[in-house]
Amino acid sequence: MSRCPREAPLGIAAGTALRLAMDGGTGPSANVMSARFRTDFGAALDRVAARRLAGWQVFLLGMLVALPFALSVGLNNYFLFDEDQHIAAGVLFAREGLVPYRDFPYFHLPYLIYAYGFLFKFTDHYLLAARLFSAVCASITGGAIFHAAWRLFETYSVGRRLLIGGGAVVLLISTPLFFYTAGHAWNQEPSTLFALLAFLCVFSAMRRPAAGARLVLGGALLGIAIGSRVTMAPLFLPFALTIGYAGESTRQRQRNIVLFGSGVALAMLPAAWAFAIAPRGFIFGNMEFPRVNIDYLLASAQPHTMTVTQKLRFFLKWFFSGANWVLFYGFFAAWLASRLRQPAPIGSSARLLSFLFLTLPFLLLGAFAPSPFAKQYFYPLVPFLVLGILGFLAGVPIHLRRLRWMWAAAATLVAISAIRSGSQYEPCLRLFRPQTWYVSSLRADASRLRGLAPAGRILTLTPTYPLEAGLQMYPEFVTGAFAMRVSPFVARERRSALRLLDSDDLDARLADDPPAAILVGLRRSWEKPFVRYAESHGYRRTPFLKDQELWLAPGNDPPPAP
Numbered sequence: 001m002s003r004c005p006r007e008a009p010l011g012i013a014a015g016t017a018l019r020l021a022m023d024g025g026t027g028p029s030a031n032v033m034s035a036r037f038r039t040d041f042g043a044a045l046d047r048v049a050a051r052r053l054a055g056w057q058v059f060l061l062g063m064l065v066a067l068p069f070a071l072s073v074g075l076n077n078y079f080l081f082d083e084d085q086h087i088a089a090g091v092l093f094a095r096e097g098l099v100p101y102r103d104f105p106y107f108h109l110p111y112l113i114y115a116y117g118f119l120f121k122f123t124d125h126y127l128l129a130a131r132l133f134s135a136v137c138a139s140i141t142g143g144a145i146f147h148a149a150w151r152l153f154e155t156y157s158v159g160r161r162l163l164i165g166g167g168a169v170v171l172l173i174s175t176p177l178f179f180y181t182a183g184h185a186w187n188q189e190p191s192t193l194f195a196l197l198a199f200l201c202v203f204s205a206m207r208r209p210a211a212g213a214r215l216v217l218g219g220a221l222l223g224i225a226i227g228s229r230v231t232m233a234p235l236f237l238p239f240a241l242t243i244g245y246a247g248e249s250t251r252q253r254q255r256n257i258v259l260f261g262s263g264v265a266l267a268m269l270p271a272a273w274a275f276a277i278a279p280r281g282f283i284f285g286n287m288e289f290p291r292v293n294i295d296y297l298l299a300s301a302q303p304h305t306m307t308v309t310q311k312l313r314f315f316l317k318w319f320f321s322g323a324n325w326v327l328f329y330g331f332f333a334a335w336l337a338s339r340l341r342q343p344a345p346i347g348s349s350a351r352l353l354s355f356l357f358l359t360l361p362f363l364l365l366g367a368f369a370p371s372p373f374a375k376q377y378f379y380p381l382v383p384f385l386v387l388g389i390l391g392f393l394a395g396v397p398i399h400l401r402r403l404r405w406m407w408a409a410a411a412t413l414v415a416i417s418a419i420r421s422g423s424q425y426e427p428c429l430r431l432f433r434p435q436t437w438y439v440s441s442l443r444a445d446a447s448r449l450r451g452l453a454p455a456g457r458i459l460t461l462t463p464t465y466p467l468e469a470g471l472q473m474y475p476e477f478v479t480g481a482f483a484m485r486v487s488p489f490v491a492r493e494r495r496s497a498l499r500l501l502d503s504d505d506l507d508a509r510l511a512d513d514p515p516a517a518i519l520v521g522l523r524r525s526w527e528k529p530f531v532r533y534a535e536s537h538g539y540r541r542t543p544f545l546k547d548q549e550l551w552l553a554p555g556n557d558p559p560p561a562p
Helices: 004-021 032-049 055-076 082-095 111-119 126-152 158-173 176-181 188-206 212-228 230-246 250-267 269-277 279-300 308-319 324-339 348-368 381-394 402-430 438-452 464-468 481-489 492-498 503-510 528-536
Strands: 457-460 517-520 540-543 549-552
Touching: 055 126, 055 158, 055 402, 055 438, 082 111, 082 126, 082 464, 111 126, 111 188, 111 212, 111 269, 126 158, 126 188, 126 348, 126 381, 126 438, 126 464, 158 176, 158 324, 158 381, 158 402, 176 324, 176 381, 176 402, 188 212, 188 230, 188 348, 188 381, 212 230, 212 250, 230 250, 230 348, 250 269, 269 279, 279 481, 279 492, 308 324, 308 348, 324 381, 324 402, 348 381, 381 402, 438 464, 438 517, 438 549, 457 464, 457 528, 503 528, 517 528
Parallel strands: 457 517
Antiparallel strands: 517 549, 540 549
16 A cells, blocks of 8 residues: 555556557447546547647657656665766866866767756756756657657547657656666766667658758767767668668668768767867777776786677566566567558658667677676667557558557556556656755765865865865866776886876876865765875874765864864
8 A cells, every 4th residue: 555655656657548448449439448447538638629728739749748757766766876977078078178188088979968057057056966967868759759649640639649648658657678778867868869869860761752951960969979988879870871771772771871870970060170279189089988997907816798699688688577578579579460460560650660670789899898787788678669669550450440449458557567667757746845855965075075175175085075065176087987097007108198097097087186075985985095195294083974085185174063
């Protein structure tokens, strides 16, 4: 009984879709409960059907369905060390005018820095702004899925199209991969969003004889996705192949590919600017770092998912755990059902599925490329698999009798996914109580840090805390522990140009610019040089948080307790 309030947000939506879908899309009501439901709820849908919904209205509706759930995880998910590098880089870019690769190390393409830098011009609530940006990106992904469903099922009634779109969004947001990934301050959500928008834009262009602007836009969207996360780069090949194959003549195919490539090139100009400013740092951060990081991992003799076999085992274990199996099995079940006694899908869904099946292997390639493996790398698969399920169902002729049980099965899977994952969205009930948000508690901890060390630089591998407190940090540690742990594997003569510091370089770097305080505790395996420096230079250990320690510089006494 105590679980009911926690599962209510998704349970209501899932139950609605399930009860209506049991009517099968054709014929009279299956039972009295369905008839009563259709009497009340169907009347509301008929009122919606009385007016024509514009595409942007449908898109906005889907976004609004996903937004509270994306916000709930974004505002309340625990802080992960991967987020430090993106937030800190954005703050230095916005507040001090420092440039990635030249003034500090950065191990991604820089587009997320530019986005955060713009946001951070207007607020000093850095974690909140970054999490909101990610949540909005995840919500727009939901809007894109809703709009795609609306277009694919254009022969259905308005009410059923709304239910199908809503069910697709519920399936998206109830997948554990979604609530694990969405809302964190990293590049998964924006890169996936722009890759999905590029896919839909290119698919839309293929349905029109003169769609040059859409091809350029699709290329630009893919370029932004790549600039946000380089593992999206393999998608260029399936997109280009699809565009080239769709042309009616050789000349038109060449023209379409040039238009698409021009869009990608235009969108990559900011990355080219970053390369021109600091070519060595850019090459190291995006090409050499993955290899050097593997050298570190191998030398650390810790188990990591770095071989293809290990990655595949990790992938299968995670994808079939929790409620992820609903999405995975739902995709293949929809494929089998759509092919039953039918050689191929019909209409636009056939083109969509051809494009999708060509794209999925390259999405997997991008997910498997980084080492070590991490769960969030699978996130781009989620919206594309949901899109595939929609494509399979849309490809079944509406007059076939089996469509009834197919919709009933689909609604049941959506309901199962929502019910199994409903407890994860308990924070939805606290959206309007900011004092209960996790981002608010981290902000309060940062204020405590400001009270103990009111000025000066803070030496730490968790830079979000001092930056939230309005304090300064050392640019060399923007990436947290990532740069420090690979520094011993980079030649000493190259470290200065790459803005890398090894533990042996610490005393020389701090000689003329000593820290006002040293914050340690969250990255203990890499913070030992910081503790040794604090002890050898007379820093005083001061109680801070239960899992962190603060060392204050000599003469920097903490204020007396009130």
